[in-house]
Amino acid sequence: GENVEQHPSTLSVQEGDSAVIKCTYSDSASNYFPWYKQELGKGPQLIIDIRSNVGEKKDQRIAVTLNKTAKHFSLHITETQPEDSAVYFCAASNSWGKLQFGAGTQVVVTP
Amino acid sequence: DSGVTQTPKHLITATGQRVTLRCSPRSGDLSVYWYQQSLDQGLQFLIQYYNGEERAKGNILERFSAQQFPDLHSELNLSSLELGDSALYFCASSVSGDTADTQYFGPGTRLTVL
Numbered sequence: 001g002e003n004v005e006q007h008p009s010t011l012s013v014q015e016g017d018s019a020v021i022k023c024t025y026s027d028s029a030s031n032y033f034p035w036y037k038q039e040l041g042k043g044p045q046l047i048i049d050i051r052s053n054v055g056e057k058k059d060q061r062i063a064v065t066l067n068k069t070a071k072h073f074s075l076h077i078t079e080t081q082p083e084d085s086a087v088y089f090c091a092a093s094n095s096w097g098k099l100q101f102g103a104g105t106q107v108v109v110t111p
Numbered sequence: 112d113s114g115v116t117q118t119p120k121h122l123i124t125a126t127g128q129r130v131t132l133r134c135s136p137r138s139g140d141l142s143v144y145w146y147q148q149s150l151d152q153g154l155q156f157l158i159q160y161y162n163g164e165e166r167a168k169g170n171i172l173e174r175f176s177a178q179q180f181p182d183l184h185s186e187l188n189l190s191s192l193e194l195g196d197s198a199l200y201f202c203a204s205s206v207s208g209d210t211a212d213t214q215y216f217g218p219g220t221r222l223t224v225l
Contacts, residue, residue: 032211043113043201043216044154051211089154096167097144097208101154 002027004092006102013109019077021105023090026071030094033066033073038087038104047088048075080109114138115204115217123223129190132220134202136183140215142166142208143185145177148219149198160185161208192224 003026013019025033031052036044050057050064050073057064066073077084087106091099114137124130136143145157156169160179171177179185189196199219205212
């Protein structure tokens with residue numbers, strides 16, 4: 001089955017700097033790659049997603065890149081703010097809606 | 112607010128007991144998913160329903176079962192509970208349940224088994 005690895009497990013950045021989280025997946029049939037943000041005590045919230053026919057997608061300060069050949073995708077957050085502090089999960093889907101999640105990255109933005 | 116509702120928010124019970132978790136999908140969504148989140152296993156897919164029918168199954172234990180009703184709400188039943196079943200249980204919903212369909216998560220039910 002699909003296996004998703006996510007790095008780093010924790011990331012501390014200064015406010016205003018950029019944050020990058022990287023994920024790799026194992027199943028070349030995967031074609032959908034969402035990113036979720038989870039704050040303490042809440043459910044995962046979709047922040048951006050990318051489908052396999054696109055190499056890059058941007059939404060304001062957030063961007064995702066996908067390299068299907070290398071089977072990896074990355075989340076980029078620019079101009080980080082304290083409210084960006086949360087756990088971020090990448091995921092991959094290769095059959096119906098079954099999402100395989102990475103282990104998560106704890107992002108801490110310090111003022 | 113994703114539009115997905117889950118009840119109860121918290122549940123505390125004892126080993127060997129049975130509980131039912133309830134989920135109402137977003138208006139218009141036909142597919143419901145259940146996920147378990149624990150510290151050691153992370154976010155794990157359990158099962159998916161589409162318009163009342165089971166569509167995909169993950170690592171769901173035989174002690175666990177689910178169903179989706181005609182009004183599209185779903186219930187996850189956990190029986191013969193063990194300490195290791197303590198976790199957050201999330202429900203998500205999507206429009207069609209296809210591979211690249213966006214899934215929206217509910218706030219979760221925190222289950223504590225004592």
